Amino acid sequence: MKNNFMEVTFKAISVNEGFARVCIAGFCLQLNPTVDEINDIKTAVSEAxxxxxxxxxxKHNGMVTMRCEIEGDMVKITVMDKGIGIKDISKAREPFFTTKPSEERSGMGFAVMESFMDKVEVExxxxxxxxxxxxxxxxxLQEGLGNA
Ligand SMILES: Nc1ncnc2c1ncn2[C@@H]1O[C@H](COP(=O)(O)OP(=O)(O)OP(=O)(O)O)[C@@H](O)[C@H]1O
Ligand SMILES: [Mg+2]
Structure with missing residues (x-):
């Protein structure tokens, strides 16, 4: 059974959204995912x-830590910050809820994560x-990217 772990910490700036996508895809390749599976994971990680x-x-610069644990065919990804936090988490998770409507945010980030992953926890x-x-x-089973 496969068992693996990684953790990266990077600056919370938009250029690193792409880095996080490539990084998680690279780590998950060992599970021999399908193109759809790897795209789902990249999309969810990108939103987080x-x-x-x-x-x-x-107000100031901060860091993001992304962890990934592989246990068998389960992938568990944790994305963490040490920022201002969320007052009402269940409200923030509702589709279309955003605190930044003026910046053309649609409030769909958590909904997207939920639709592409089996389970999403926000704490x-x-x-x-x-x-x-x-x-x-x-x-x-077989025809994943890792065999390419
Ligand atoms: N890491 C975080 N730190 C502080 N607040 C957050 C964080 N993540 C989400 N939020 C809050 O939760 C709200 C909902 O997040 P969500 O990703 O669903 O929508 P959004 O980011 O506002 O819009 P979209 O993701 O569609 O661009 C945000 O508007 C913000 O207020
Ligand atoms: Mg969002």
Missing amino acids: VTNCVVHAYP KNDDRGIKVTLLKRLNH
Whole structure:
């Protein structure tokens, strides 16, 4: 059974949204995912990291930590910041809820994460900020990218 772990920390700036996507895709390749599975994971991670970039640090620069645990065919990704946090998490998770309508945010980030992953947890970080956990089981058998 496959068992692996990685963690990266990077600055919460928009150029690193692309970095996070490539990084998570690279790590998950060992599970031999399908193109659809890897795209789902990249999309969900992108939304979580973008939220850290856009919302977590309005006043100063901060960091984002992304972790990925692989256990068998389960992928568990955690995206964390130490920013301002969210007052009402269940409200923030509602589709179309945004605190930044003026910046053309649609309030769909959490809804997108939910639709592309099996499970999404949003909690206050131990210290401060937000911790988003994204879970997905990969069901592929053979024809994944890792065989290419
Ligand atoms: N890491 C975070 N730190 C602080 N607030 C956050 C964080 N992530 C989300 N939020 C809050 O939750 C709200 C909803 O997030 P969501 O991603 O669903 O929508 P959005 O980012 O506003 O818009 P979209 O993702 O569609 O561009 C945000 O408007 C923001 O107020
Ligand atoms: Mg968002």
